[in-house]
Amino acid sequence: MGKQAVRTILLLVLLASSLAVAGCSQSPAPLEVAMADLASLPAEVKAEPKRVTEAYRFAAANPDVLSRIPCYCGCGSMGHTSNYECFWQADGVVDLHATGCGICVDIAQDVRQALGQGRSLAEIRAQIDDDYSRFGPSTDTPPVAALP
């Protein structure tokens, strides 16, 4: 095969792939996000609706993530330093605060979805700040860069 033919084939292959890329607008399938077992939750949390139990399971399995995400529910005045503490206290004891809180669970579910979409922690934190900072002051949460 001559050089010219190789180049022509190469061109056709590249053109076809560029067409395929241009035609691709589907979002990738969600990535697997770590979740603690439902069975590991305390009984009073297990009795909550699925949206809430999912948030507790997600928080339990992702403390490094949620401890870098601020909460905007007003809990900074209770001493919380991140959205994680609306679900679990620092010593791993459950906190029932989020069982009665809408915005805490919404934030955790948003983080879970964004993580499944492959967003970085810095991007997710920026998204949460953009979405919720208009509703009030946040917890005093360590920056993402402070991660070990």
Add this chain to the structure above:
Amino acid sequence: MALTLAFALVLWGGRKFVEQWRATLPLKQAVLMLRAAQPENGGWLGEDLRVMAGQPVQLVVTGVEGSHAFAIGYTDIASGLILPGQKQVVEFTAPAPGRYVLYCTQWCSPNHWRMRTVLEVVDPQNPDAGLVYAQETPRYSLRLAELEIDAPHPAPLWPEEPPSAAAGALLWEEMWPGFSASEVSAPMGWPLASPADVYRQISTGDASPLPGAAELEEAERWDVIAYLWQAQTTPKSLALGESIYRQNCASCHGEDGAGDGFAAGFAPVAVPNLRNAATAAGASPALYYAKIARGGMGTGMPNWGTIFREDELWALVDYLNTFLFDGSQ
């Protein structure tokens, strides 16, 4: 080398051409399927809801258990009643890129307020861009940290009887015919001033922004404040506020704001009585706005700020004040 460059150019041009050609094609209708279960069992069940801005969408919701209905915040998209075994098909054109809350508008269980999911609308030109919830520029630039959203707000003084905006209008006509209500209320701190703050300001003798108001009877001064409040709103806004309140708030807060809605007993904290003048007169419009928009703090109050537009939130604030003032026109 020249040949390679030429190939690259042809490739780049070809791809651009295809992208532009595709952008001129009408977007194919997206069909989204959801199942409506009780919130205890997951609420809205199905795949992630993701469409492109401008795309025609057919949203098919099948009832599994309980009775539900949905609306999508920041849009006028809403369904009828969804009963078990029945289908609701709602067609719409996807709005601007962003995240939109799809929420239940039919009280279905003590966990009704948890029945939410998200519709993601991506920009077809930039489908991988991050998305935030639909939002509008706030009507007022409020310093939320200074509002102390969760602090008690007892009023130092309050009206014994619901003040009458109509009686206040007559007094205004008689005493301050050349004054515009909005010009008077803005320097008094609207929307940061509570009714009690305004009462104090107009009762300060020579320093009163309304000359002669301090000489009026207490009840008459409250009537004037009711008129000032009514002048900030419109019958249309009050009607909008009432309709949103009845659909989304009355189940806990009660039809008339007394905190005795049929679902109040399920709330994790006592639902406040919004008709209690001793606290309602201490709540500024800004405070009500912030409480509605954020909710939270373990109270069982949802955050409505990701759902309602600015005019809807302020319409609700206007309507809440009818529990303190006589809202009759």
